[in-house]
Amino acid sequence: MKPLRQVSQSVSIDSGQLQCRIDAIASLGGTRLAYTPADVEARSSVLEMMRQLGLKTAVDAVGNLIGCRPGRLSLAPIAFGSHIDTVRSGGRYDGVLGVAAGLECLASLAAADYVSRHPLEIIVFANEEGQNFGALCGSRAMIGALSPEDLLRVDETGRTLAEAIKVVGGNPRQINSAIRQPGEMAAFLELHIEQGAVLESVGAPIGVVEGISGISYTEVKLSGMANHSGTTVMDLRKDALVAAAQFVMAVQEAARQGGCRVATVGRLAVHPNSVNIIPGEVLLTVELRDVDRNKILETRRYLRDCGRQISERTGVGFEFTERELIDPVPCSAEVQQAIINSCEGMGVRYHRLPSGAGHDAQMMGKIAPMGMIFVPSAGGVSHSPEEFTAREHCALGAEVLLQTILRLDRDEGRGLE
């Protein structure tokens, strides 16, 4: 029997190979909305990469791609991963880095003939971005939180989530077979770009995430009166866009004046949207994020009151539909410590921070000790074609991921088994 190499220092990431892998995935369609042909094509490529690494691959019932590398012992697997779907006009690193780095960790172990104690599992989660059907579909299903009603939700084309899941090789009728019970996973790690400018501003190449912000999604419908723009005097108008403008300002002020950390109106549509017709209807979305659930709820109530006041003042009707509330999730203290130990072992500066973005890791955090590693986003830019993370930061993040996997695998007194 071949002697096993167990000294983690001898295993390390090949920065050039990592960059090739990032480029290979990122160049598969600039926009890869989940369940579209571009997403399907990129998933096939990643599955092929897994096979080339000798992993045992599977597509679970919700469409998550899973690659397994056996361990020496009969233990729960240590899992890591991210996603490859994008928002509209998104960037090249969001999600892709975590998948590429996870594959490179496994490639490094293979190159070093290193066999871990735990089985290792890389997961590429389906529909993280939720441009249709709501975010985190794949990871949500994995913890049993995707409901039969969710499967009936439709996208802009009228397609249900159940139908979309079939397109990526899932089986919506057997959706429960994707569920992992608490204890079935020894730990979950996700490397991701920060998507903000905190690490850049403090000059740290690695972020140790303390917890993931909760998110509230609300849809608002404003109903005014469409009318001729030349003949309807200002005082007799019920202009839905003028009311919407006041509400957009209120959303801003709510976040700036100590409400939840960030608040955004990202989508807004005007009807009938003609140069010479007073807007009769506006539909818009409000998104609130904070690591404190109560702040989210307070801000949501405050904005509902603002809407009522604007409605009374303008005569424009307001309807609020609360679509979703994702709870904030703290990261595991043990996993955070393992990440910190890896950084200190490598002599790398790190900074502790909350995650403003939602991540699949927050779902995994409900069934397993979970941690996240951030690397800097140049200028804090993300969800944009200008999204960029320096090559050395990608490599450093992947190396911290690898060393943390190995530390957790050695179980350094944390009782993950």
Next chain:
Amino acid sequence: MKPLRQVSQSVSIDSGQLQCRIDAIASLGGTRLAYTPADVEARSSVLEMMRQLGLKTAVDAVGNLIGCRPGRLSLAPIAFGSHIDTVRSGGRYDGVLGVAAGLECLASLAAADYVSRHPLEIIVFANEEGQNFGALCGSRAMIGALSPEDLLRVDETGRTLAEAIKVVGGNPRQINSAIRQPGEMAAFLELHIEQGAVLESVGAPIGVVEGISGISYTEVKLSGMANHSGTTVMDLRKDALVAAAQFVMAVQEAARQGGCRVATVGRLAVHPNSVNIIPGEVLLTVELRDVDRNKILETRRYLRDCGRQISERTGVGFEFTERELIDPVPCSAEVQQAIINSCEGMGVRYHRLPSGAGHDAQMMGKIAPMGMIFVPSAGGVSHSPEEFTAREHCALGAEVLLQTILRLDRDEGRGLE
């Protein structure tokens, strides 16, 4: 030779027939954007109506439909008409009333075997609403104000105005053949719904229009920075929609605080328009209307300054593109007097007012003595499926149109010959 009946009292409008004709045109497609199949179909029907009235019909080079009834003398024709194209989700009376009433005037004269001194001409103007390519295309071409550049303008589908004109039977290469020189028309009259609530509020069934508001169209592009909504702190955002909201409020305030009479942001589009991306770009339109050209220009300058200030405050770039400025047009004093005399002759209450909307009549006013007759719009609602004008008001408007045509034809000392 058959004796000619020349007493106008013996000629009058059949209110039931008028209503049938309004319904017949209005039911041809709820929305009839110019140059679409619905518009083409409705134009064919109206051309057929003209033929059934024994008119000599023609489609001029820009696509205006023209029906002629000969007169006894070799004089310039008295013309009247309106349009049958609509805005998106428009109403049943805007434009259609003037066309239906014009046809009924000619039907009444035919039924009474009344031959006028002047030739009479009904004109159905092409693309009045200007949902694509800008408003008043047909009447603009008729006064020689449609430029070669206008013909190259494209709609949302990439079709040029020249191509669109061919679809309605026009000949864009011979566009100048549509031009009428000053003096070629003895007078022009347009009956139209008020589209505002002034007549209703003063209780007058007939409006005598004093002049038509000028209109300025400006396109504004706001360029911010698309970014992740969860990770980009509020202070570092360049949210194009937040800047747009401030600008929409500024447009409101400009009109309310003594700027031009009405100011409207009717169209607004957000890019990329995703729930979890900070809006990177907003395109919007600003429309300003007043009977005083200077007020329009002052307000436009003021709003440009507002945009610059918002830009400095928010870091979002503003670009202003002034698309069009249509001058206010006064109505002919002589034609106004003929309308007033008709009302007084019929014992009908009238009210003098400006037109807030643009009309083909304002183009005709540059080459001929021009007047407009308004009838009340219920609740002031127009450019909306709820647009409504009572049957008796439609009939009264048509009767005033008919009597005014006959008064002008008799030339009662106004020197229109």
